[in-house]
Amino acid sequence: MLDTGGRACINWLIQIVNDLIVTTLQTKHENAELPFIECGDPEKFQRIKQFPSPRIVATHLNYNHLPKSIFKNKAKILVVFRNPKDAAASFFHFHNNAPSVPSYNTWEEFFSEFMNGTVAWGSYFDHAVAWNKHIDDENVLLLTYEDLKEDLLNGVKQIAEFFCFAPTMEQSQSIADRASFQVVREKSKETHGAAGPLLFRKGVVGDWKTLFSESQNQKMDAKFKECLAGTKLEAKLKYDVYCKA
Template structure:
């Protein structure tokens, strides 16, 4: 990769890290009770979201070549953002540096005006449910890549995020967090509501579902699939080097540079099956029953390979 590209990647990383640090600094002094506010029935963190921003989000003007990345929190979307940025840098000769947080629902209400200045292709990341995405995304026929991770590891990763980020208020115990997670009382609401809604749109044109565990298992094949979906044509060699730069360890090693102080927490372990260290037998049964009720027999349920990754 050329020196010029490395410099612009470093600039982009710095801009992203600065925004992340600013957002997290706002969490200082909050209690859990004050951390979340409700908008259209879903809880969101007051530190990065606001009702005003949600109202302004409807004015987002999506473009046909926007790359929309969707995931529930702690399913690996920051990893995907890195991969996509690398794909753009590798295949397009230059990429404009953006100082906006890529999460469309996070930030101030004026960001949508500023986003008009960002040249294409833009990465629009979000943790939002299908029903809450701005209509222009569907009208523009932008491509939507949805990332899912098994619910047990997602819950454990979310718990550790609260526990390990110094400024984010933490739960008293895993048991307390688990109960809130199962009741959809955590930031961005219920994992299962999110999954059920996206499952309804799994066959939609312009939508592709990728699974975190599949990416972990064969990153090279995942990068190739993602490149094809968004219309990039990297060489086999380029795909391999993007995959090499995107292994969990490689990303974690550079996390402070790319994501600021929170980097090492965002990329904590990245392993599959970490839930076995925290789940009790009762919690296993509760989540198994919830999965069965919400996703068993669905296309998304099959893709998640629940029996492989979530059975003790």
């Protein structure tokens, strides 16, 4: 899995995929390892190999920085994108609320670094350009946060089909009900400890409007057009729907 939309997106997807595994395969693997590629000691990958399949590995890394073994082994890659304005707003709040990461004095300071691609895990737009080239790869399913929020049941069905799970309609609906953002947020302390409320803060589409100035809107619009105008990813992100002031 790869996330370019904020900390909540990928943790939300991990929960959905885990639920699909438990529901359809009638099995639950106890995996104490943090699933993110870029976190933990190098030896953890050897430990992860000992866990039975299917295994979930997550990352915020750019496509070009992914381990070559992912492609060699033809692993299936589930990618989630969030519109860049909400992604920036979410990341800003995460930085200023999580005690283990640097904070920013002002939104203006963060926005400048976000646009320059100097925030943690690099440029949103570099991610977008790289993944747009692979949007039709057989082993890639690219979803958007906004579509999942609008119709989670359909998202669960797409994910299940991609990973060759075969839940019944009733099972798919139950998974979608358990994975609604509101339910996940309410249970976040139980599932993720003290970090839960930080990971699942609001989940609102359009929250960027509370932060962006007119000038910042124009800069983001121009950057998006420069990088993604006319691409399949632009169409998926529905920029004109979710990112116009």
